[in-house]
Amino acid sequence: MKKFTRVLCILMCVAATLALFGCADSGAPNYKKSDPSTFAVSVESVVQKLDGFMQGRSDRTSYTEAEKSAAEYLRDTLVGYGYADGPATDGSDGGEGSLPSLPTEDDSASSLGMIREFSVNDEGGLKLISRNVVAVYNADSASGKNVVIGAYYDNFYSTPYAESKRKGTKSAGALSNGSGVAALLAIAEYLQTEKPALDYSVTLAFFGASSVNNAGVKSFYDKMTASEKRGTVLMIELQRLGVDHVYAFSDARETKREPFFDGIAAENGLDIYKVTQKSPVITDVSGLNGIPYFQWAMYGNFGVFFNHNIPTLNIVGANWETLDLTDRESSDNDDMEFTERDTLSNLKKYYPDYGEKIASAATLVVKSLEDPAFLETMEYDLENFPDTDYLNKNWIWYLVVLGIALIAGGIMMLLTSRLAKKYPPVPPQPRKMKMAVFGMDYEDKNSADIFVDIRQPEPMDDIFPGVPNNDGSANVDPFGCAPPRETLAPHTDVGTPFEPSVPTEQNEVKEREEPVNTSVDAVPAEEETQAGEKAEEEKSEIDNGSAEDSATDGNSQDNVVPEPTEKKPTAPTAPKRRAPKTSASAAPKKRAPAAKKSIKTESADSAEEDK
Amino acid sequence: MINIAKKKLPLPVIVLLVYLSFCAMSLYTMRGTLAWYGEQYGFGAWFANDVWAFFLGGLIPLGIYELISFFVFKMMTVRLGRQNDVASLRYGLNFAVIAANIVLFALKFVYIAAPLYASLLNIILDPAVTFIFVGLYLWYAFKQNYIDKTLYRAAVTQVMGAFIAVYGLLALIRIMMSVAV
Numbered sequence: 001m002k003k004f005t006r007v008l009c010i011l012m013c014v015a016a017t018l019a020l021f022g023c024a025d026s027g028a029p030n031y032k033k034s035d036p037s038t039f040a041v042s043v044e045s046v047v048q049k050l051d052g053f054m055q056g057r058s059d060r061t062s063y064t065e066a067e068k069s070a071a072e073y074l075r076d077t078l079v080g081y082g083y084a085d086g087p088a089t090d091g092s093d094g095g096e097g098s099l100p101s102l103p104t105e106d107d108s109a110s111s112l113g114m115i116r117e118f119s120v121n122d123e124g125g126l127k128l129i130s131r132n133v134v135a136v137y138n139a140d141s142a143s144g145k146n147v148v149i150g151a152y153y154d155n156f157y158s159t160p161y162a163e164s165k166r167k168g169t170k171s172a173g174a175l176s177n178g179s180g181v182a183a184l185l186a187i188a189e190y191l192q193t194e195k196p197a198l199d200y201s202v203t204l205a206f207f208g209a210s211s212v213n214n215a216g217v218k219s220f221y222d223k224m225t226a227s228e229k230r231g232t233v234l235m236i237e238l239q240r241l242g243v244d245h246v247y248a249f250s251d252a253r254e255t256k257r258e259p260f261f262d263g264i265a266a267e268n269g270l271d272i273y274k275v276t277q278k279s280p281v282i283t284d285v286s287g288l289n290g291i292p293y294f295q296w297a298m299y300g301n302f303g304v305f306f307n308h309n310i311p312t313l314n315i316v317g318a319n320w321e322t323l324d325l326t327d328r329e330s331s332d333n334d335d336m337e338f339t340e341r342d343t344l345s346n347l348k349k350y351y352p353d354y355g356e357k358i359a360s361a362a363t364l365v366v367k368s369l370e371d372p373a374f375l376e377t378m379e380y381d382l383e384n385f386p387d388t389d390y391l392n393k394n395w396i397w398y399l400v401v402l403g404i405a406l407i408a409g410g411i412m413m414l415l416t417s418r419l420a421k422k423y424p425p426v427p428p429q430p431r432k433m434k435m436a437v438f439g440m441d442y443e444d445k446n447s448a449d450i451f452v453d454i455r456q457p458e459p460m461d462d463i464f465p466g467v468p469n470n471d472g473s474a475n476v477d478p479f480g481c482a483p484p485r486e487t488l489a490p491h492t493d494v495g496t497p498f499e500p501s502v503p504t505e506q507n508e509v510k511e512r513e514e515p516v517n518t519s520v521d522a523v524p525a526e527e528e529t530q531a532g533e534k535a536e537e538e539k540s541e542i543d544n545g546s547a548e549d550s551a552t553d554g555n556s557q558d559n560v561v562p563e564p565t566e567k568k569p570t571a572p573t574a575p576k577r578r579a580p581k582t583s584a585s586a587a588p589k590k591r592a593p594a595a596k597k598s599i600k601t602e603s604a605d606s607a608e609e610d611k
Numbered sequence: 612m613i614n615i616a617k618k619k620l621p622l623p624v625i626v627l628l629v630y631l632s633f634c635a636m637s638l639y640t641m642r643g644t645l646a647w648y649g650e651q652y653g654f655g656a657w658f659a660n661d662v663w664a665f666f667l668g669g670l671i672p673l674g675i676y677e678l679i680s681f682f683v684f685k686m687m688t689v690r691l692g693r694q695n696d697v698a699s700l701r702y703g704l705n706f707a708v709i710a711a712n713i714v715l716f717a718l719k720f721v722y723i724a725a726p727l728y729a730s731l732l733n734i735i736l737d738p739a740v741t742f743i744f745v746g747l748y749l750w751y752a753f754k755q756n757y758i759d760k761t762l763y764r765a766a767v768t769q770v771m772g773a774f775i776a777v778y779g780l781l782a783l784i785r786i787m788m789s790v791a792v
Contacts (some may be wrong), residue, residue, distance in 0.1 A: 011713065045642070065780040093750070252722075252726035252727075253726055253727055277722070277723050279646075279728075280642040280643045280646035281642070281643050281722060281729075282644075282646055282647045292727070292729075292730040292731070293722070293726055293730060294643075294729075295629060295730065296646075322656065322659060323648035323656060323660045323661060324649075324655065324656035324659055324663075325642055325645055325649060325659040325660060325661070325664065326649040326650045326654070326655070326656075326659045327646075327648055327650050328656075384726060397734060398736065399732075400734060401734065401779060401782045401783055404734075404735060404738055404739065404779070404782070405738075405775060405779040406737075408738065408742050408771075408775045408779075411742075411776065412767065412768070412771050413773065415746075415767055415771075416764045416767050416768050418765045419763045419764040419767060422763075423760040423761050423763050423764070424761065424763045425762065425764060425765070426761050598771065
């Protein structure tokens with residue numbers, strides 16, 4: 001048993017260790033980091049873009065004029081890169097940079113071209129307006145395929161509107177998500193500067209109102225036409241870049257796109273981490289994005305696309321290599337996101353390499369877009385994207401559990417019915433309890449009753465635990481109220497009918513004076529005859545037995561039962577509990593009292609004859 | 612056949628082993644739970660880590676198991692009578708549960724191979740594996756004559772019925788308590 005226990009403990013320890021550390025790949029890149037100066041998007045470029053975006057725009061609270069101001073800044077920047085701005089109602093009049101197929105937004109809001117206003121109603125019915133900023137590269141693509149690259153630009157600096165229950169965090173959002181905006185601006189600039197020949201269009205989307213239920217990205221997706229949704233092969237989100245590591249995550253399931261991006265990162269010496277299986281899986285059944293599992297890397301605006309079976313890639317800054325299971329940004333510094341500490345100065349102070357991280361993320365995107373295998377890989381993932389809607393319906397899971405319970409119950413019933421047939425249960429027999437006194441009937445082999453001899457001097461604790469016997473042999477006081485044994489008065493003057501009769505002179509005289517036939521009245525004549533016969537037999541047996549006893553046991557005088565005398569034969573020997581069937585104690589089974597009296601009668605007769 | 616009830620380990624040791632097996636079985640789920648609540652309520656690495664996830668994960672299942680087994684075997688003692696070795700039956704069941712938990716712990720790695728169906732598989736496998744191990748154990752216990760043959764049916768109904776009910780309930784709770792809905 002000890003050996004088994006040891007082996008069991010060792011196995012459990014090994015399994016736990018493997019689970020925690022052994023089986024999970026490290027997320028770190030396994031190649032030598034190259035010189036950041038060779039990045040397609042330079043570090044200086046992204047640093048400059050972040051500085052420009054954060055300049056005077058710490059407050060970009062959703063649904064406010066500050067957010068609108070930030071949107072206008074982004075539009076102006078994009079126009080500066082060469083993207084065309086203007087009203088776009090359909091695809092007929094849109095050139096490069098315009099939005100040929102995206103419809104105009106909310107009818108009540110004026111279409112500003114790149115700036116797409118949309119409105120949502122809060123719980124009180126208040127109409128709130130926010131904006132997405134959208135630009136398209138290579139809009140005239142013949143293939144009809146599209147890649148969406150997005151980043152949210154708003155924050156929760158202050159209360160968005162007077163009636164809002166949410167208080168502002170005073171978070172300037174340099175990390176979350178000024179860094180993502182800087183990366184996206186760098187990509188936009190790269191595309192217009194380098195003008196790579198792509199056989200698909202690239203939509204660059206800056207989402208507003210992301211702090212309130214991802215309203216911006218939802219509006220963006222809802223306004224897409226059916227053909228645009230069908231043609232979207234990938235959605236890439238850039239967020240919270242600049243901290244310890246940059247992760248590129250597609251899905252917990254095996255995909256073709258994640259190895260593709262890993263390969264691009266390796267080719268270009270980019271410091272891009274992979275999310276390993278060590279990352280905690282948070283949900284069991286109902287996932288946030290329509291799948292029955294959730295990891296930190298699945299948190300973001302891209303979930304709207306993922307939920308509609310469009311492949312996604314989340315490029316996010318974090319440090320999930322520590323023992324901490326929460327969504328950590330760094331192993332050395334406290335988290336900044338959504339706190340007052342999320343400022344540009346703090347980002348520069350705590351993460352001096354932030355520009356490099358942002359540039360590596362932007363480089364990964366543009367290098368991937370330029371790769372000839374890009375479209376083929378993304379189309380493969382799009383075609384093989386499994387439909388997960390049914391996995392997110394709880395009623396299916398309830399049915400599963402119910403089914404398992406029914407199957408298990410059925411198996412159990414089948415098993416029990418077979419067992420009941422093979423080993424039929426025996427109904428319990430009611431057993432009566434009888435109190436036997438000296439000379440009374442004892443149970444026999446066939447009797448279902450239990451006989452308890454209350455005269456029995458042996459302890460009866462096995463039957464009545466704690467109840468003292470009449471001889472006081474049990475030492476337990478069940479009720480705790482009995483006086484100490486020493487204080488009990490001895491029963492010197494009280495005789496009990498169960499005490500063995502001690503032959504005294506008075507008794508002898510009494511017996512002589514007693515009429516012999518008094519006992520006969522109590523016994524019928526026939527029975528008396530039978531009893532007499534039995535008594536004779538018994539007498540002879542007792543005589544033999546006592547002779548044997550006296551011959552073998554020299555201390556027979558110590559016995560409570562008096563020695564048989566000539567005048568008065570003794571009664572059967574002292575009663576034993578569950579009378580043993582020995583020759584000496586072969587007392588008559590029935591009518592013992594009558595037999596006793598018959599013995600007495602006979603002994604009186606013999607005494608008279610002797611006289 | 613070895614009689615596992617012949618050389619009984621001390622009660623604290625067997626309870627500890629059962630607890631550790633439950634810890635291993637629940638580790639995967641508890642990691643996610645701690646990660647989520649650690650993020651929501653600002654627990655740092657001092658709490659939302661694998662060590663706490665391991666040791667906290669076994670507490671609730673152990674409590675449920677001990678509570679249920681206490682009542683089940685109390686009822687069995689009354690129903691089957693003292694002449695049956697219910698104590699050995701209960702003692703041996705601990706080993707069946709430990710073995711089931713270790714197998715379930717290994718099966719949690721199905722997430723790596725099939726993350727999409729891991730939750731579904733776990734919901735099916737958790738009660739199924741336990742049910743199988745408890746069933747096998749009862750067969751073993753009958754071979755060891757812990758209880759009278761005429762009482763096999765009562766024992767199977769009592770023990771396996773309780774396990775089906777408890778694990779079914781746990782599965783429902785897991786569905787309802789999905790933290791990131």
